[in-house]
Amino acid sequence: MSHNVEKWIDELTIEEKAALLEGRDSWNTNAVSRLGIPKLYLTDGPHGLRKVREDQGGFAITDNEHSTAFPTSATIASSWNPDNAYRMGAAIADECLAAGVNVLLAPGLNIKRSPLCGRNFEYYSEDPLVSGITGSAFVRGVQSRGIGCSVKHYAANSNENFRFVGDSVVDERALREIYLRAFERVVKEAQPYTVMCSYNRIGGTFASQNKWLLTDVLRGEWGFEGVVMTDWGATCDRVAGVLAGCDLDMPGGVWHNRRSIIEAAHRGQLPIETLNQSVKRVATLIERCTVQKPTEPVICEDPAQLACEIAKDSAVLLKNDGTLPLSRNEKLLVVGEMFEKMRYQGAGSSLINPPLVVTPKDAFDQRGVSYTYHKGYRAFYPERDIALERHALDAAVHADTILFFGGLTDFDESEGFDREHMRMSDNQTSLLESLIATGKNVVLVLFAGAPVELPFFDGLSALLDMYLPGMYGGEATAALLYGELSPSGKLAESWPLTSGDSSCSADYNHGPVAEYYESIYVGYRYYDKTGTKLRFPFGYGLSYTKFHYDNLSVSEQDGEIVANVDVTNIGERSGAEVVQLYVRNNITSEVFKADKELRAFAKVYLQPDETKTVTLTFLRSELSYWHVKLHRPVLENGDYEICVAASAADIRITAPFTISDAEEAASPYSDAVMSDYKSPPQSISASFAELVSNRAGTDTVTKKRAPYSLETQLHELRRSFIGRLFVSAMMMLIQKDYKKALSMPDSLERDTQLKNGYFLVRMIQYNSVRSICMASSGRFPYHIAAGIVELANGHLWRGLKAICRREKPLPLPSEQ
């Protein structure tokens, strides 16, 4: 503890300490001017700096300062190049320094459990190694400039529909091996200044008051020394939160929470040592971000150019019969409004307001490409437009090649709600199918944050997935289509044919209790074992060139496994290959396991005929499984296999690998669990309750719902008369922003604000009464929230009494 912090702790009153543990408003923490303790400014992340122009209230997201819109996390993960994440982090931090921001609320490390999660565009991968390595690099990049990161959303937050109220019931092994693993790596490797806990419960206890998660694991086991903060509005019982190790309550202004800390400290229910621990951590963060911070941005890479470079390195070529790269001689028909209104980022708290966007149309025009263009459909509307379709189809007669620009819209995927299926909207698919039926070469250029159904796949000549490529995505698209460089991204997620094929489809979003019945069988760990036919496997991606793998050698030294393999570019163009190392698990294992798991990867850039030796390393201990009775990793003896691969389904070269000096531990599982889990279960298995009962920190596995409570989601509250009135009032408030955006002249700014307005309108219904209160920065006080719930339950008198209680906000110490 620094001298400053020690002195502050000695001199702060309990009231001031409580103030330090609460934000002041949406984005600032409280200062204590008496002692010269400054405030901090925290804001989103992760795909650029989102700083609101002014504090507009509870959600405060529609009107943001200009900043660089980088490719989203799903995109950058497809580059399999952590250097991209590092440079992007550093460039965003430079913008933070210039804007007076201290902590960036990023990156999102949640695992993609289902392709339907609306926020998948903001997460890296279904695999914890890819998420952990990419996330670590990002955090190191940001923090290299003295800006703190808040890695989020800790933990097991894999859906949006129930994120505010849901309970993730996950067995201890799946938590350790899948859902916590990326957080563990980032905490240990990159030491983020802060961690943001998620909204949901884990095993019955809200993350914001889950001692097992925040103190035992995060601090006790992983050595995290920074601040834990809540997600915006994730507090339930604030005192329970501090006792569990949750330091900072965000956003601020919920004085009722501050008061509960003060009262509990005075009454001795919150020991002063515990309070001081949290205050020490927040004070240390303040000191780190203010007193010790660099004063100037260090190097300024041109952030826009960097965004473009990363987009080029991340795009995934998913099919090509030789139509790509395009030549300049063909008669080209371009169809799809996304050509001029490219979808380059997702909606929600990560939404950036870039100063400009370079669309594919801009980039084609700048290159002097000759093409005929028809909109075919309207990007912001899901309905078909027959006249637009007709024009496009008529023009197809004269074309050699048709480029179709399409993908998901903000109506389909966004923070705040999940997709119901993986389909693109009908106005795109019906036109695309008709264009394919003309018999011309059709190339689909896709803009989407997650996989989509491709029923027309066989009819396509080529498919280039740009994901959500950031503000310079159009330039990257044109460069790749015209072969100025070769695509080199690979999927960081498996791509099922339909969402029904995914590992958790039997119980995804069926209610607030999410039973992670598939345990460790997430993504390729599931598909490998079930042999499900996929559209594309994990790690898949093509290039304009080809690579040959040779000479694999494996050695072991001091617990580290080193694999060397020669990779040669055997085609005629330069390109890059993502080399993946999976380890096939010992088939004689005592416990159920995935067939193989990713243990290392590297991206290698090669000129034609060039060979490079690629070195892939990992710790032998990483082959351990989590033993749920010993509550620690156990490494098993046995015959493993090192598989060097171009994708999870394309193993190129293997080497045996035996472990014979490890410990032997008896299986923790009963026969029932072993028999249900030897292969991935297709629905909630009979032994699931037994599996989750092993988990440390488990409370209850329950699907019960109260009548109306503070935990009721707004769409449910609507069932009561008072609820309807309340929800309509909320909607009116929120629709104000949306309507304001609608009345703006057609512009980039309008599109950005519309995206945000729409996100809020959709998201609000999934909020609980409590989370709205907690996220409102004091504008929707707790006693009013409680009163509305009473009224909705028909308790008129109690409700009115609560609402009319003249609760005066508790002044901040500096205001007294």
Ligand code: BGC
């Ligand atoms: C999101 C966080 C975000 C925060 C502040 C929350 O609703 O879940 O990711 O950092 O808002 O905008």
